[in-house]
Amino acid sequence: MPTQDEIYSKVSATLVEALNVDEEDIKPTSTLQGDLGAESIDFLDIVFRLEREFGIKIPRGELFPESIFQGDPELVQDGRVTPKGLEELRSKMPFADLTKFEENPEVGNLSNLFTVDLIARYIQGKLENGQN
């Protein structure tokens, strides 16, 4: 089982390859889309590389849920995620740190959840659960 640091540095190397960014630009809090310029197709590339790097399987929608809400009015109202929606997020993405998002749960802020740290936490959880 790799240490937290080992996981982080492998995740970081994966992002350097997938997003063609410099390693020094990658920080734990960097957001994939906003800070590192990831586009939708890059998410699949990242998934492929992580699977290879860590020898794990990442089912569709597990790390990057594409459509948690799909315009469901119970989960999103007036562009904001409802308490029920937050509950849904917590259950689908237990590896996400929602503290900041909960302060201003606008749908537009969802992409900020996807940070380098989030990927590292996801991988760690996956490895701990014996997915390796």
Added chain:
Amino acid sequence: MRWIWIDRFVDFQSGKSARAVKNLSLAEDHFGDHFPGYPVMPAALILEGLAQTGGILVGEANNFQEKVVLAKIPRAVFHREMVAGEQLIYEAEILNLRQEGASVQARVLVGGQVTAEAEIFFAHLDQARSKQIFGDGNFVFRGEMKYLLERMTGSKDRTGGPAGTAGG
């Protein structure tokens, strides 16, 4: 200009790998400009040929039910220029294949020497959405793209025939 940048398949392992031939003929229009008196195959067209080799490989793996589109090339390295008169072998091997898309490792060989390498990423266009935009037909795999593969399968059958038959 005809947008088909491989001449024929010489090997095709469904869902695994494909090898195609591209002969660089001085008669190709682009050599007139790229460059006058020095006919270098544009790297972008080599990548297109690799992507067509890999794209057909990926498409065939799902029986051409998905619209496979070139999504990104995370890495491409060219070791030397390739010029008119040379025969390029394009090889593609599937690295990943799943519902949302696929990636292949591809390379070019000339006379057994690796002259270029690339990793190519394909997306499967979301069926529902692509129908809205493009209609029901599979605009990616039609006409010559499929012909190439059928020709390969056909020629394979013919090689099993008695030696010395006409043709060549």
